[in-house]
Amino acid sequence: MRLDNASAYITATSAVRPQGVFRNGKLQWEHPAGDLQTLLRYGYEQLGSAYPKFHKMDALSKLGWLTAEVLLGANPLLERHAAPGVGLALANRSSSLDTDVRYYDTVKDIASPALFVYTLPNIVMGEICIRHGFKGENVFFVQDRFDTASLAGYVQELFNEKAVTACVCGWVEVMQDRFDAALYLVENQAGERAIPFTAVAMQHLYQTIANGNGETDSRSESTDH
Numbered sequence: 077m078r079l080d081n082a083s084a085y086i087t088a089t090s091a092v093r094p095q096g097v098f099r100n101g102k103l104q105w106e107h108p109a110g111d112l113q114t115l116l117r118y119g120y121e122q123l124g125s126a127y128p129k130f131h132k133m134d135a136l137s138k139l140g141w142l143t144a145e146v147l148l149g150a151n152p153l154l155e156r157h158a159a160p161g162v163g164l165a166l167a168n169r170s171s172s173l174d175t176d177v178r179y180y181d182t183v184k185d186i187a188s189p190a191l192f193v194y195t196l197p198n199i200v201m202g203e204i205c206i207r208h209g210f211k212g213e214n215v216f217f218v219q220d221r222f223d224t225a226s227l228a229g230y231v232q233e234l235f236n237e238k239a240v241t242a243c244v245c246g247w248v249e250v251m252q253d254r255f256d257a258a259l260y261l262v263e264n265q266a267g268e269r270a271i272p273f274t275a276v277a278m279q280h281l282y283q284t285i286a287n288g289n290g291e292t293d294s295r296s297e298s299t300d301h
Contacts (some may be wrong), residue, residue, distance in 0.1 A: 085270035090147035134194035228275035
């Protein structure tokens, strides 16, 4: 199936990996030593954000929120897209299991309502939408691996049906101290760094950062399936 019909373009990327935080393939900062919560708190401080609700979120929501903030912080979508036209499509492997386990541990004593709120994987999407004002289509997939083909196919169909004019999509995975997040901003108009939106382009960008290659040019791969 061809996913590149010039109706959608990757205009920006972000990733939060064990190596550090990346935007458009460029390393923004390296992580200090510490557990996942320490890394997330450090990332929040590096961004200079003033969003106290961040500290109440579970690890999955913090990771997704932080990755979206890196992607969109200097790129306010609602200046060029109507809120109902901005969608969100995310996936991961562990669903909300990391928080489910933590919540179950509290049940042995007194169940924590603060953790129970986050025992669904799609809550991270709600936190991102609240932060950025998105009101479009949204979906969360649970997959064994980051299946860029299925995710790209779903998002492309949203563009084909004109259900969205922009979409944030990608992978946000947390299980204990293991984490991995990669997000793509996809729009119906090409910008300076834009490349045609394809599963192959998504996979290329994901693997390049995963391999720790540092700076990448997102225009270097636009091959179709």
